[in-house]
Amino acid sequence: MIATPQEQPKMTVEEYLAWEAQQDCRYEYVNGEVFAMTGGTIPHNDIALNFYRNLYPHLRARGCRVNVSDVKVQLTPQSVYYYPDVIVSCDPQDLNAQKFIEKPKLIAEVISPSTSGKDRGEKFNYYLKIPSLQEYILIDSEKISVERYSRGEGRMWLYYPYIAGDIISLSSIGLEFPIELLYEGVILVDPA
Numbered sequence: 001m002i003a004t005p006q007e008q009p010k011m012t013v014e015e016y017l018a019w020e021a022q023q024d025c026r027y028e029y030v031n032g033e034v035f036a037m038t039g040g041t042i043p044h045n046d047i048a049l050n051f052y053r054n055l056y057p058h059l060r061a062r063g064c065r066v067n068v069s070d071v072k073v074q075l076t077p078q079s080v081y082y083y084p085d086v087i088v089s090c091d092p093q094d095l096n097a098q099k100f101i102e103k104p105k106l107i108a109e110v111i112s113p114s115t116s117g118k119d120r121g122e123k124f125n126y127y128l129k130i131p132s133l134q135e136y137i138l139i140d141s142e143k144i145s146v147e148r149y150s151r152g153e154g155r156m157w158l159y160y161p162y163i164a165g166d167i168i169s170l171s172s173i174g175l176e177f178p179i180e181l182l183y184e185g186v187i188l189v190d191p192a
């Protein structure tokens with residue numbers, strides 16, 4: 001999904017949360033500014049749903065929750081609120097959450113040429129500061145390609161690229177599956 005800036009005065013976090021609850025669409029919040037979330041493409045949606053379908057039965061048995069695109073993550077109580085494409089939390093506090101997830105274990109973004117810069121830049125920098133986050137996944141919406149960032153020692157993050165024929169390993173939740181499951185039924189611009 002693409003976030004577009006809105007012409008509005010800066011808001012506090014409290015004002016944003018109260019205001020957004022009254023809106024017809026979703027808004028991300030960064031440093032007092034709100035950004036409307038616009039719709040994505042059909043391949044974007046299909047990929048996110050395919051990922052969710054593979055995660056749900058595995059996570060449900062482990063007492064974790066997985067949400068798709070309509071659930072926001074709170075980075076800190078006074079900072080940023082984003083709507084990741086897929087978010088996983090196994091924290092007891094998040095299992096009963098009503099408004100947002102605070103302690104994600106895994107976050108995934110489905111990227112396109114228009115969102116890649118923000119997902120690799122701004123969001124990446126904010127997400128990596130979340131203490132509970134163990135993996136950040138970038139799934140390409142135009143070709144079979146996945147990038148996984150996994151928390152290492154200290155501040156180190158390990159990078160794992162995946163292409164057609166590879167098995168994706170999500171160490172934070174103990175799950176492996178063929179990359180092709182993410183692209184099942186998806187019409188790609190560049191299938192290579």
